Amino acid sequence: VSETLADVGEFGLIHRIRRLLEMRGAVGTGLIFGAGDDTAAMTPRAGHDILVTCDAMVEGRHFLGSLMSAREIGRRAMAVNISDIAAMGGAPRWALVSLGLDRDVPVRRILEHYKGMLDELNPLNAIVAGGNVTRSGNGMFIDITLIGEVERGRMIKRSGADPGDAILVTGWPGQATAGLELFLGDTDANEGMALPLIQAYKTPCHRVREGQALASTGLVNAMIDISDGFLGDLAHICEESRTGAEVMEDALPVSESLAWFAERVGRSPQDLVIRESDDYELMFTCAPMHVETLKSAVARVSEVPVTHVGWITDEPGGFYRIGADGARNELVLKGWDHFGERG
């Protein structure tokens, strides 16, 4: 029988987490000390600004404890936060992990969550610097605060898009939602085409190396990660930049797997690319003359494709899709809202 939280208690759990971190945690630079005190202390690098983001995942709402392994859940929770730092062009350095737990959760399972988080942090030389555990009422939550750094003057905001800018996106948006549908459906996940989609949902990739490469050029005007979906986050950029946008339907990147899925469910693959999906790709804008420079900057650090998908316009709140035939149709943005009827 495996030990539960009720068996080992809060402090027993914290000891086990500390031991795991000492064994597996990358030793980052700049950390003064970690999980011993309630508060972690860090020395920021000279000439850098501090970035801070936090994102909570609630069991049953943002992840399915029954369908994903504990380690996958930990990876996912951390990747989502890394993606927010990536969108600013920063590098993650220290994570604080706050867990809300039921008494009967096995200790081994919690340590697996941590291993998943370290799977994401270690390659980036970032560490878990502290956190806490709390008894939750009903179901688990994982709330991660991730602290990163960016060279002063190199940070990229959402609000800098200019009319006439090209809109670019990394990777293959839309895959995660397709994966989730397959995952929840009766599909044989081992079917060749389904696998990349399910992987896209279960262990999403952040684009932090790509984001840093982009930031270092100084040529990106606005950037965001598309965790609210391609259109949802395009709308965020346009709202903060007081612009509109045109999306070139023909140019949208459709992966082979997504094309297979679209045919299977009888939907437009382009629609799947731009609607809600948890893909954590980066969307960014730049003056047209810099498109090739930015593609090259990413290509130097990553094999992820970068696609030019549209244009920023001077009509605030105007969103259009441009068809292969040149037809210009308004896009109705329903966005993504975790509390609304569609959430």
Place this chain on the structure above:
Amino acid sequence: VSETLADVGEFGLIHRIRRLLEMRGAVGTGLIFGAGDDTAAMTPRAGHDILVTCDAMVEGRHFLGSLMSAREIGRRAMAVNISDIAAMGGAPRWALVSLGLDRDVPVRRILEHYKGMLDELNPLNAIVAGGNVTRSGNGMFIDITLIGEVERGRMIKRSGADPGDAILVTGWPGQATAGLELFLGDTDANEGMALPLIQAYKTPCHRVREGQALASTGLVNAMIDISDGFLGDLAHICEESRTGAEVMEDALPVSESLAWFAERVGRSPQDLVIRESDDYELMFTCAPMHVETLKSAVARVSEVPVTHVGWITDEPGGFYRIGADGARNELVLKGWDHFGERG
């Protein structure tokens, strides 16, 4: 009928929170931008280290939505985090607020939570720099990450206590638990003696000014806030410092209200002081020759009493109470454990 979260949606709520913060939030220095992007960015002060702490409060577990006002809950959630920064001798600067919410919660109520947080932050010239809102499964949680700063070299850890050090404590520990018992019982809360105790529970004070004054002397060897109770946190100091401790029963600070409560429930007032209680006072140690200097340092910024309550010993894990008659009895530490049977 008041608007709920389901009515306004996630983005509607975020807009309202931003508006509130713009109107009421202290404008801190060093913040580059706040709640617009998912990630907040800050410029750290030269020559300072960064402190980060996070603490989650779960409805029904750490607060009672039915008995405390939304504003009191917000204050409490923030004060608890400020206290962790205080224990390091730091100053809080930026808070990130992560809320887990049910769909039917009134928007007004959420804004009241924020007002309570600002009640605590504004006097310290600290701000809410960002955060997020998440739909929770069942019941609310408030998870706050608070970032502070401390002059490099001035930070105080738990682990620095030396045998022979005096142990000191601020304020009147034990009041919060007495207040909670009164609060949950059938007591008339307006009874004169009950009021300070109930206040101690509902709107606990942090000791951040006192902590900074202490840190600035450079004479404190170890410090902690006693959120796990007087004995629980004394044990943390001793564990990290590999020491033991003696508590002088006679010297323990017993407030007039706590003495009244102890008599009413037929318990030893000293026992109430040292057992579990959410008081957020500071406990610290120093060489005996510095006791008066440290009392004076606190007295210059605060009217909160500082009491010399015991001694650090060289017997790791040995905890004793010294009676008025000089009798030396071992203290059994049950500690505080949110998951254990007593949690």
